[in-house]
Structures are given as structure tokens and as C-alpha cells.
Amino acid sequence: MRELWTRTSGTVRRWIGDPTVSLYLRATVAATLSYVVALQVSAEPAPLTAPLTALLIVQVTVYSTLKTSIRRVNSVIVGVLIAIGFSAVVGLSWWSLALTILASLVVGHFVRVDEFVNEVAISAMLILGTTQLASQAWDRVLETLIGAGVGLAFNVVFAPPVWVDTAGEAVEGLARRARHLLLEIADELGGPAPVEQAAARLHEARRLDQAIADVDAALRQAEDSLRLNPRVSEGLLSRIVLRTGLDTLEICVVVIRVLTRSLTDLAKRRDGEQRLFPQDVTVAMEELLGHVGGALVSFAVLVTTQVSRSAEEAEGRLTAELAAAWTVRENVAQLLLRHVQEDPEAWQLYGSVLAEIDRMLDELALEHRSRRLMEELDRASAANAERLDRLGRFAGLRRLVRGGRLRRRKI
Known part of the structure; x- marks a missing residue:
């Protein structure tokens, strides 16, 4: 019995340690939680956009999940805005649908949503075909934010394993x-x-x-x-x-x-x-x-x-x-x-x-390896310093603009 338990526990640990199995389990739990949250917040009777978003953005690492979350939310918001613009001007017809799809794909390419370019067009089409445009657009954006937020929070609270x-x-x-x-x-x-x-x-x-x-x-x-x-x-x-x-x-x-x-x-x-x-x-x-x-x-x-x-x-x-x-x-x-x-x-x-x-x-040779490590560390340190310098200049510019606004108000 002890041998069987040891063999079974070892198999379960290997399954959990497998990147694919870990991704499936985490995505399932995150999608379910996002659906439960969306039921309490969204006006839709079946807010499936939230679990769909969570299912798409949950990855095997926190970093890839964050990147996917930003691109997914960006693609939905861009698609919704394009649909609102076209519906307000031309309404729904075969040629307006074609223009909406083309504009969504082009804009999605320029906003760099990468693999979610098609999601821009899908969001625009779904919103363009609804009768209550403003309500449906808001619900879709809200569900997307819920799914992305729950998926990201799940990966932060329960951090994925280090591979x-x-x-x-x-x-x-x-x-x-x-x-x-x-x-x-x-x-x-x-x-x-x-x-x-x-x-x-x-x-x-x-x-x-x-x-x-x-x-x-x-x-x-x-x-x-x-x-x-x-x-x-x-x-x-x-x-x-x-x-x-x-x-x-x-x-x-x-x-x-x-x-x-x-x-x-x-x-x-x-x-x-x-x-x-x-x-x-x-x-x-x-x-x-x-x-x-x-x-x-x-x-x-x-x-x-x-x-x-x-x-x-x-x-x-x-x-x-x-x-x-x-x-x-x-x-x-x-x-x-x-x-x-x-x-x-x-x-x-x-x-x-x-x-x-x-x-x-x-x-x-160890000497060759040490030299290469030092070169890469110096390059990474220089890149981090440059990034911090850009952030510092941006923060200084914001303070300068804010100070100018305050002076104008006093005048």
C-alpha cells in the first residue's frame, strides 16, 4: 500500500509540474472565478466574455499573463470604439460591415495587439449588430475587464511555478x-x-x-x-x-x-x-x-x-x-x-x-564564461538605467506641466 501511494503521489507531482497541465488547471479556475464575479456585476444574463477573456490571458507565467491582459483589453476597447463610431455614422449594412472589419484589422495592427488583431474585428462586429449599442458596448468592456482582472490577480496571488x-x-x-x-x-x-x-x-x-x-x-x-x-x-x-x-x-x-x-x-x-x-x-x-x-x-x-x-x-x-x-x-x-x-x-x-x-x-573555459557574464550584466544594467532615466524624464515633464497649470489658475 505504501509503495502504491508513493508511486501515485509521484505521478501526481509530475502532472502538476508539467507546464501544460499547470496551464489547464490555472486557466479553468481563473475562468470560473471570472464568470462568478461577472454574474454579480454585469447586466448580461450569461456574461461569457469574462471567462473567455480569463481563459485567453492566463499563461504559464505572470509576465506573459500581464502582456496578454493588456493586449486583450486594448483589442476589445478599440473594437468597441470603432463599432460605436461606424454605427453612429452609417449604421449596419454589408458594406459598413466590410469597412468595420477592415478598419478594425488595420487599427489593431497599429495599436500592436499582436495575436489579438482578430479580436478587434470580432468585438466591433458583435457591438455593431446589437440594438442597444451603448449598453452592450459597456457590458462587453466591463466583462473583458473583469476577466482580465481576475486572471491577472489569480496569477499574482497564486504565482505560477518557476520553470x-x-x-x-x-x-x-x-x-x-x-x-x-x-x-x-x-x-x-x-x-x-x-x-x-x-x-x-x-x-x-x-x-x-x-x-x-x-x-x-x-x-x-x-x-x-x-x-x-x-x-x-x-x-x-x-x-x-x-x-x-x-x-x-x-x-x-x-x-x-x-x-x-x-x-x-x-x-x-x-x-x-x-x-x-x-x-x-x-x-x-x-x-x-x-x-x-x-x-x-x-x-x-x-x-x-x-x-x-x-x-x-x-x-x-x-x-x-x-x-x-x-x-x-x-x-x-x-x-x-x-x-x-x-x-x-x-x-x-x-x-x-x-x-x-x-x-x-x-x-x-571558466575565464571566457566569466567575461561573458560580466558583459551581459553590464548590458542589462545599462538598459535598466536607460529605462529609469526615461521614466524620470517623463515624471519631470508631468510635474512641469502640472506646475504650469497651477500657475495659470493662480493668475
Whole structure:
């Protein structure tokens, strides 16, 4: 019985922790609450605009909910104003309906309601077709405000979870896939290298490159969950750490694709009947690629670890992997230099392989990461200072205008 309870509770926690399940539950509760509130305030017998609005604006993060709320309310108000203007001038006919739809879409584009452009036209059409125009327009705006207010308040009071762990798992998964590919390449260096086999590794590297888009989507969701979230005290630092970490891994993945391209060209040169490298170089290259793969995983663990002690352990593992990789890399360089003298025509491909490995090791270095973090923090601080400066100038302008009005009244 205890084992069954443990398994069931673990399944329920995974469901609740899933972004899709969390969104469905939150949207359902917010829509229901907004309908209950609208029944008490609106004159409509079935104020379904309120739950519809709440259903549309509730997102998995507070920041995205706030953005959606503003756009949704803006689109409804603009549509209502357009409908009132057309009904007062021309009334309802087929050509006035066409003009209303066209004007709503154009104005919606200019007021930047984004995905709610069609909502401007829908609101205008619904109001244009009513007999009691003023009452219906006010009720629709009121219900929209209720739905947006309840949805936003629900996400503020019951703050959505922070999706940093989900993004961290995606980043670590990308690093482990890259490491697995490097280990596969290393295992195949010991025997004859058919061109088809090398080309298959190139296609795997391209798929790995395409997987970055999925990781980037998870990271953007995590970044949004850190904005305006009362649970988070250092959201800016967490966002920058994750973003710069993904940028580094993205560069490494691109370099791995270039590396597989070089190995494919080398396999074509060997006609698939010989080893890509001599025996002594092969052994060293296998060890080198293993250390590079380990460094990739250690780097991903470092940028996604929140606890300082675990971060120190990950940093220690990364430092050890990089040091071992550089030592083996120097050995590989010496071996390749000796074989290049025996086979001068291979110097370009050998050199490109070494250059690509050097690029990955440089990107994963702690000094490079610290410098990039400082640059991003300085850029974010400068942007915040500029934003505050604009707000200060706006507040000063308002005080100046208010002071001028008071002086005119005294005169």
C-alpha cells in the first residue's frame, strides 16, 4: 500500500509540474472565478466574455499573463470604439460591415495587439449588430475587464511555478546528446571509416543543431517565469546565467557539426578503406573527445545548478575535464605534426579538426564564461538605467506641466 501511494503521489507531482497541465488547471479556475464575479456585476444574463477573456490571458507565467491582459483589453476597447463610431455614422449594412472589419484589422495592427488583431474585428462586429449599442458596448468592456482582472490577480496571488528546472533539464539534455555524439565518433575512429558512416554522424550533428530551437523555447519560458514573479529575488542573474550558458552550448553544437563535416571529408579522402587517423593518433583522439564530451556535460550542470555547493562541485569537474582535455590535445597535436610530415596532403583536414576542438575548449573555459557574464550584466544594467532615466524624464515633464497649470489658475 505504501509503495502504491508513493508511486501515485509521484505521478501526481509530475502532472502538476508539467507546464501544460499547470496551464489547464490555472486557466479553468481563473475562468470560473471570472464568470462568478461577472454574474454579480454585469447586466448580461450569461456574461461569457469574462471567462473567455480569463481563459485567453492566463499563461504559464505572470509576465506573459500581464502582456496578454493588456493586449486583450486594448483589442476589445478599440473594437468597441470603432463599432460605436461606424454605427453612429452609417449604421449596419454589408458594406459598413466590410469597412468595420477592415478598419478594425488595420487599427489593431497599429495599436500592436499582436495575436489579438482578430479580436478587434470580432468585438466591433458583435457591438455593431446589437440594438442597444451603448449598453452592450459597456457590458462587453466591463466583462473583458473583469476577466482580465481576475486572471491577472489569480496569477499574482497564486504565482505560477518557476520553470527554471525545466529549462535546466533541457540544457543538460542538449549537452548529454552532444557528449553521446562525440563518444560515438570516438568509438568509430578505431576501424575503417566508410563515407556513409561519417555522413550519418554529420546528419546527427545537424539534428542536434536543430534541437537548439526546442531548448531555446524552454529557456524563454523560464525567463518569462522569472519576470515579475514574487517567488524570485534574483531573476535577472538567473536569466543571464541560463541564456549565456545556452549560447555557449549552441556555439559548441555548431562546432561539432563542423567537426563531423571535416571527418566526413577525411573519410572521402581515405575512400572509406583506411582509418581516419593513424593508430597512435586514434587512441589519443578517443581520449580527447571523451574529455570534451565530459566538459560539455559539466558545463551544463554548472550553469543550471542553483545550490552553491553543487555549483562548486560542477566547477571542479569542469576544470578537471578541461585540464585533461588540453593535455591530451597537446599530445594529439604533436602526433599529428609527425604524421603530417609523412602525409603532407592531410595537413589541412588535421589542422581543421584541431582548430574545432580548440574552439570548443575555449568556449567552455571558466575565464571566457566569466567575461561573458560580466558583459551581459553590464548590458542589462545599462538598459535598466536607460529605462529609469526615461521614466524620470517623463515624471519631470508631468510635474512641469502640472506646475504650469497651477500657475495659470493662480493668475
